[in-house]
Amino acid sequence: MSRNHTREKFRKVRIDPGVIDQACTNLGLGDDKLGAKLRRSQTTIRQWRKGDTVPTASDLVRLQFLTGRPYSTMLICEDGGDDTDQVA
Numbered sequence: 001m002s003r004n005h006t007r008e009k010f011r012k013v014r015i016d017p018g019v020i021d022q023a024c025t026n027l028g029l030g031d032d033k034l035g036a037k038l039r040r041s042q043t044t045i046r047q048w049r050k051g052d053t054v055p056t057a058s059d060l061v062r063l064q065f066l067t068g069r070p071y072s073t074m075l076i077c078e079d080g081g082d083d084t085d086q087v088a
Contacts, residue, residue, distance in 0.1 A: 011077045014051035015060075019074050023066045038062055 024034050031049075032042040038059060047053040054075075055063065064071055 011079045012051075013054055013075055013077050015048050015055055015063075016074055016076050017049045019063055019067060019069060020045060020049055022069060023063055026067060037066075 020031070020034070024030060027034065027037070029037065031045040035042045035045045038045075040059065044053065048055055060071060060074055063069075063074065
């Protein structure tokens with residue numbers, strides 16, 4: 001069996017940047033103050049926005065509380081193609 005047949009396809013998961021926007025809007029805060037409220041740095045919030053890092057489960061719970069947004073709409077899965085799906 002060739003190497004290509006044994007390779008698993010992995011998905012990249014990132015937070016929907018709209019979640020961060022919604023939290024900032026709901027609270028009237030910028031990324032720096034939102035980060036402080038979540039006990040994270042402004043740099044971390046920017047990394048989440050860009051998809052460089054992913055919030056922890058406890059971060060997502062806090063964001064869910066701040067936004068009222070269902071958890072299932074907070075993350076976006078991307079595979080190797082152009083398709084983007086929200087986690088359901």
